[in-house]
Amino acid sequence: MTCLYIHIPFCLQKCAYCSFVSFSGQEKLFDRYVEALCREAGQTAVQAGRALETIAPLETLFFGGGTPSLLPAALISRIIDRCRQLFTFSPTIELSLEANPGTIDEDGLAKLRRAGVNRLSVGIQSFDDRELQALGRAHTRAQALDAVKNARKAGFDNLSLDLMSGLPGQSPVSWRQTLEQALDLRPEHLSCYQLTIEEDTPFARLQDQGCLILPQEEAIAAMDELTLSLCSEAGLERYEISNFARPDKKCRHNLNYWHNLPYLALGAGAVSYDNQRRSRRTSNPRRYCELLETGNSVIVEEEELDMEASFRETMIMGLRLTRGIDLNDLQSRFGLDPRIYYGKTLEHLINQGLLHLNQERLRLTTHGLIFANQVMAELV
Ligand code: SF4
Missing domain, CATH: 3.20.20.70 (Aldolase class I)
Structure with a gap:
């Protein structure tokens, strides 16, 4: 998409x-x-x-x-x-x-x-x-x-x-x-x-x-x-x-x-993401215009993301959705399984009633949605 x-x-x-x-x-x-x-x-x-x-x-x-x-x-x-x-x-x-x-x-x-x-x-x-x-x-x-x-x-x-x-x-x-x-x-x-x-x-x-x-x-x-x-x-x-x-x-x-999927972006201060790299453009609109008018790049910062960092971000972003995260999708994108990757931390959050896990998905419970920030802080 x-x-x-x-x-x-x-x-x-x-x-x-x-x-x-x-x-x-x-x-x-x-x-x-x-x-x-x-x-x-x-x-x-x-x-x-x-x-x-x-x-x-x-x-x-x-x-x-x-x-x-x-x-x-x-x-x-x-x-x-x-x-x-x-x-x-x-x-x-x-x-x-x-x-x-x-x-x-x-x-x-x-x-x-x-x-x-x-x-x-x-x-x-x-x-x-x-x-x-x-x-x-x-x-x-x-x-x-x-x-x-x-x-x-x-x-x-x-x-x-x-x-x-x-x-x-x-x-x-x-x-x-x-x-x-x-x-x-x-x-x-x-x-x-x-x-x-x-x-x-x-x-x-x-x-x-x-x-x-x-x-x-x-x-x-x-x-x-x-x-x-x-x-x-x-x-x-x-x-x-x-x-x-x-x-x-x-x-x-x-x-x-x-879903932490790639997107294009244009404009002052805009950030684009291509699956491995986040690129931020200058925030100053006047400077943004000058750079483009003179044929220069407007990118002022690039952040490279390794596989694990992308995986963790995908977890955090995906848990914002009430449907949660598709485990098969995570496996095919990153070759990682949160049950193994987070081990005891995840078990603990499930036992506290903050996360719900079945064969296919991991999601915040109704109770977990109230404490979403704390849960995410454990997984980031
Ligand atoms: S200053 Fe503009 S962008 Fe910021 S909150 Fe107000 S309307 Fe929105």
């Missing part, structure tokens, strides 16, 4: 918790950046040794960010058209784009739909205006509702909504309201991530000063329970620790990551 990730490192404003490669106030760079992306797409198609006639069709193309919906739809179209010239698109391609409320209107969404985008992932985070403000988000609850309404009007029948729990000032009551509002919109897919405090962000500085008040463990556990019960009542199946979907609407692009 061939998957392509394209990074758009621009945002309206920087959120207080964000450590992604994204910059505000860069509108003047948009056209130049898109040209650079198109150049890199050309290089990638050639360098990867994938002759245009023989390359496996792209099964997923994902515009992530940043805020891809901040780019005018015509520029997104330009990138998609260039990719269509360079790669074959599978007839069932999943073509996703991350959109933030307040950055695109119905007309723009209709243009994206016509350009081939068939899955929209809307970054809502919360339907509570006070929580949104505390996060430093650039939108309001009303704009979030508008964004979903406009996406439906524009013909999107595969919508994912992103929510966040564990926010400053959030309680199980306000989380229930956010969740119920999101589920009322009947999304095909829902991502519910818990806030983590990343280094070098305004939230990290506030935390160091003792000024960031986050919900206590008990409240977090209550929010997690609410997520599970309300999603299940709404017919959304939990298929990954933080992701829920209708049966045929799992995110195929992200499934490829969780």
